[in-house]
Amino acid sequence: MALLEVRDLTVVFQRKGEEPFRAVDGVSFDVEPGQTVGLVGESGCGKSVTSLAIMGLLPKRGAKITGTVRYDGTDLLKLSDKEMRDRRGRDLGMVFQDPLSSLNPVVPIGLQVTEVLERHRGMPRKEAMIEAKDLLDKVGIPDPNRRLKEYPHQLSGGMRQRALIAIALACRPKLLIADEPTTALDVTIQAQILSLMKELVQDLGTALVMITHDLGVVAGLCDEVNVLYGGKVVEKAMRHKLFAEPRHPYTHGLLASIPRLDAAPGEKLTPIKGSVADNIPWSQGCAFAPRCPNALDVCVQVTPAEEDQLGRLLRCHNPVVPGTPAAEEVPV
Amino acid sequence: MSETLVSVQDMKVHFPIKRGVFFDRTVGHVYAVDGVDLEIKRGETYGLVGESGCGKSTLGRAMLRLNEPTGGKMIFDGQDFSSLKGEDLRKMRRRIQMVFQDPLSSLDPRQSVESILVEGLRAHDLDKGKEETGKRLRELLSAVGLPSTALRKYPHEFSGGQRQRIGIARALALNPDLIVADEPVSALDVSVQAQVVNLLEELQEQFGLTYLVIAHDLAVVKHISDRVGVMYLGGLVEEATSEDLYAEPLHPYTRALLSAIPVPDPVVEDRRERILLAGDLPSPANPPSGCRFHTRCPWRQQTRCDTERPALRELKPGHKVACHWAEQIQSGEIQPHEVKPILVEEDDGISPDVPLVGPASVTEALNP
Numbered sequence: 001m002a003l004l005e006v007r008d009l010t011v012v013f014q015r016k017g018e019e020p021f022r023a024v025d026g027v028s029f030d031v032e033p034g035q036t037v038g039l040v041g042e043s044g045c046g047k048s049v050t051s052l053a054i055m056g057l058l059p060k061r062g063a064k065i066t067g068t069v070r071y072d073g074t075d076l077l078k079l080s081d082k083e084m085r086d087r088r089g090r091d092l093g094m095v096f097q098d099p100l101s102s103l104n105p106v107v108p109i110g111l112q113v114t115e116v117l118e119r120h121r122g123m124p125r126k127e128a129m130i131e132a133k134d135l136l137d138k139v140g141i142p143d144p145n146r147r148l149k150e151y152p153h154q155l156s157g158g159m160r161q162r163a164l165i166a167i168a169l170a171c172r173p174k175l176l177i178a179d180e181p182t183t184a185l186d187v188t189i190q191a192q193i194l195s196l197m198k199e200l201v202q203d204l205g206t207a208l209v210m211i212t213h214d215l216g217v218v219a220g221l222c223d224e225v226n227v228l229y230g231g232k233v234v235e236k237a238m239r240h241k242l243f244a245e246p247r248h249p250y251t252h253g254l255l256a257s258i259p260r261l262d263a264a265p266g267e268k269l270t271p272i273k274g275s276v277a278d279n280i281p282w283s284q285g286c287a288f289a290p291r292c293p294n295a296l297d298v299c300v301q302v303t304p305a306e307e308d309q310l311g312r313l314l315r316c317h318n319p320v321v322p323g324t325p326a327a328e329e330v331p332v
Numbered sequence: 333m334s335e336t337l338v339s340v341q342d343m344k345v346h347f348p349i350k351r352g353v354f355f356d357r358t359v360g361h362v363y364a365v366d367g368v369d370l371e372i373k374r375g376e377t378y379g380l381v382g383e384s385g386c387g388k389s390t391l392g393r394a395m396l397r398l399n400e401p402t403g404g405k406m407i408f409d410g411q412d413f414s415s416l417k418g419e420d421l422r423k424m425r426r427r428i429q430m431v432f433q434d435p436l437s438s439l440d441p442r443q444s445v446e447s448i449l450v451e452g453l454r455a456h457d458l459d460k461g462k463e464e465t466g467k468r469l470r471e472l473l474s475a476v477g478l479p480s481t482a483l484r485k486y487p488h489e490f491s492g493g494q495r496q497r498i499g500i501a502r503a504l505a506l507n508p509d510l511i512v513a514d515e516p517v518s519a520l521d522v523s524v525q526a527q528v529v530n531l532l533e534e535l536q537e538q539f540g541l542t543y544l545v546i547a548h549d550l551a552v553v554k555h556i557s558d559r560v561g562v563m564y565l566g567g568l569v570e571e572a573t574s575e576d577l578y579a580e581p582l583h584p585y586t587r588a589l590l591s592a593i594p595v596p597d598p599v600v601e602d603r604r605e606r607i608l609l610a611g612d613l614p615s616p617a618n619p620p621s622g623c624r625f626h627t628r629c630p631w632r633q634q635t636r637c638d639t640e641r642p643a644l645r646e647l648k649p650g651h652k653v654a655c656h657w658a659e660q661i662q663s664g665e666i667q668p669h670e671v672k673p674i675l676v677e678e679d680d681g682i683s684p685d686v687p688l689v690g691p692a693s694v695t696e697a698l699n700p
């Protein structure tokens with residue numbers, strides 16, 4: 001049994017006077033200790049809602065959550081608010097994209113770290129202070145003694161993100177969910193933070209769920225990758241398999257549309273036509289059909305089911321055949 | 333293709349930092365752009381990269397005179413654009429257009445696409461009557477891949493990628509020679525970025541445009557540009573063709589930057605060696621002495637690095653670098669070493685109690 005087992009997780013938002021909106025639609029994945037699982041997809045595909053649902057952070061009103069989220073055998077969705085709050089500090093850590101909104105602006109960084117240490121690891125204040133300094137040092141914050149006394153606004157974006165990771169680490173979580181932890185940062189800072197997260201997984205055996213829209217980050221960090229489109233996982237495979245032979249037209253299209261640093265000069269990009277605004281509801285067929293170069297008639301009539309294809313999960317009526325050239329370039 | 337269209341000479345933009353009850357005391361300066369020289373040839377795409385706050389946008393804006401430069405000038409098609417006034421300036425402005433990062437905030441939400449486009453034409457007396465203008469608008473929309481029904485719609489009715497097309501059509505409407513595109517795709521979804529990148533390339537071919545593309549994403553810049561300039565803290569540290577820059581980066585910062593960019597290929601990622609930089613970007617209000625990269629440079633030497641600001645010099649034909657030790661680093665004579673991160677103040681680096689006195693820039697200090 002995996003440390004985290006997400007099964008058929010579905011989140012439906014119901015707003016007054018609007019159609020119910022399925023932001024997450026039957027997502028399943030497992031994470032083992034020492035493993036990194038990636039959720040990747042573009043804006044609005046349900047990445048953050050998935051992570052918030054797992055952490056019990058979605059608003060109670062207006063969001064209907066179904067499915068199961070088993071952590072170490074316990075269904076987190078069935079826990080009370082208080083039990084969940086307890087878990088969040090202790091076993092489950094989370095790092096968000098915008099560290100400023102998840103740090104308390106009026107409490108010095110040091111106190112925010114020691115608070116976690118005192119509450120969840122029962123450390124006395126003095127010991128917690130020493131540990132906090134070690135943690136800041138470990139995540140690469142210079143002059144930690146001084147930084148402990150400072151407030152979040154006194155730190156740069158990269159330093160804040162590190163402080164947040166230090167806080168998440170303070171409780172030695174067995175599971176860490178990182179939602180676009182480096183998207184707001186410069187690439188040289190991103191590289192520092194990603195190498196820190198790699199160390200965490202390797203040295204402490206933390207299970208990591210990495211949420212990002214950057215396929216480059218996924219390629220270097222994740223063991224298994226889930227590609228999301230319109231709230232559903234459309235392709236799931238181990239990273240080498242996924243990148244060597246993307247089979248879902250969406251995954252394939254994404255990879256063909258990003259410029260690679262190591263591309264040969266003059267190489268053309270093949271964009272995916274349209275935008276997510278063109279999607280059709282999954283209930284009517286395949287959400288990606290209006291943008292898909294492989295679409296068949298059946299694609300707008302029957303919702304593709306998830307199929308296991310030699311260790312790869314695929315949700316598609318007409319997947320890309322490996323070895324064929326990229327689909328015709330779409331007119332822009 | 334070798335005719336120079338744009339020549340930027342020793343461009344400087346220093347923003348004063350004001351303090352006091354009436355913000356009437358200048359306590360220091362943000363050295364956003366501090367002595368940049370570059371040339372753009374007609375028909376080429378020049379890419380400007382660098383991390384947040386290094387001065388890319390400020391340089392672009394100064395070239396368009398949206399920020400008045402503190403020093404230096406820009407020669408555009410043989411004329412000193414920096415000193416133009418009145419009617420001459422207005423005429424010249426038509427030939428240099430800008431495309432912005434966030435199309436929504438740069439398009440007036442209360443104006444229809446038609447009125448956005450016509451407004452630009454009118455400002456430059458290019459509105460030649462209903463029929464001709466109508467024809468021109470339809471041409472423009474078709475050039476950027478939008479249906480002519482888009483004319484009656486408003487910006488919020490479009491997706492991000494479509495809005496960027498409107499922004500491009502607006503720039504294109506005035507038949508410019510040069511388009512300065514500041515982060516033209518960074519607000520767009522990955523799957524849509526390529527649409528806009530390809531569109532920019534097609535339009536360049538069709539209309540013989542010259543581009544200055546400003547972006548923090550080096551993979552995008554490398555793809556779209558003929559030549560690339562790398563900026564760090566207000567100055568150019570390296571300039572080369574995009575192939576040379578990638579194949580043989582000479583400046584330690586460029587090396588680190590290139591090695592930090594993730595490539596969507598696990599095989600490549602597993603093999604790569606990263607040059608991890610320690611610490612944060614220093615504040616441009618309080619830039620390090622000497623080479624501005626010396627606080628983070630893994631190749632830093634005991635001499636010169638922290639005292640003497642390296643000039644941008646041509647090491648090979650068409651490949652310039654601003655590092656004292658570029659030859660020795662390239663030959664391997666100098667090896668990288670570990671760097672301890674140093675503290676960077678998040679405020680502007682100037683304590684209000686200690687007014688800053690002294691030269692207005694490092695270059696000034698060096699050449700009194």
Ligand SMILES: Nc1ncnc2c1ncn2[C@@H]1O[C@H](COP(=O)(O)OP(=O)(O)OP(=O)(O)O)[C@@H](O)[C@H]1O
Nearest residue numbers: 013021023041042043044045046047048049050213
């Ligand atoms: N509280 C909410 N109420 C209603 N709809 C919501 C709520 N939160 C998110 N949504 C919607 O659910 C969808 C998925 O949102 P989510 O934030 O998970 O996207 P994401 O994949 O994280 O995208 P991004 O890359 O932009 O962060 C979006 O269409 C969003 O508008």
Ligand SMILES: Nc1ncnc2c1ncn2[C@@H]1O[C@H](COP(=O)(O)OP(=O)(O)OP(=O)(O)O)[C@@H](O)[C@H]1O
Nearest residue numbers: 347362364383384385386387388389390391548616
């Ligand atoms: N009007 C202004 N007044 C004072 N300081 C400014 C002003 N505009 C920019 N700056 C400062 O000048 C420096 C350079 O800013 P600039 O916007 O040019 O950077 P950039 O390279 O475009 O960064 P980004 O990638 O974040 O867009 C920054 O430190 C910024 O805070």
Ligand code: SF4
Nearest residue numbers: 286289292299316317
């Ligand atoms: S199901 Fe059809 S429309 Fe959807 S991705 Fe597969 S081929 Fe394309």
Ligand code: SF4
Nearest residue numbers: 623626629637655656
């Ligand atoms: S001049 Fe010195 S500090 Fe600057 S990049 Fe070269 S080696 Fe590094």
Ligand SMILES: [Mg+2]
Nearest residue numbers: 047048049179
């Ligand atoms: Mg999100």
Ligand SMILES: [Mg+2]
Nearest residue numbers: 388389390514
């Ligand atoms: Mg900018």
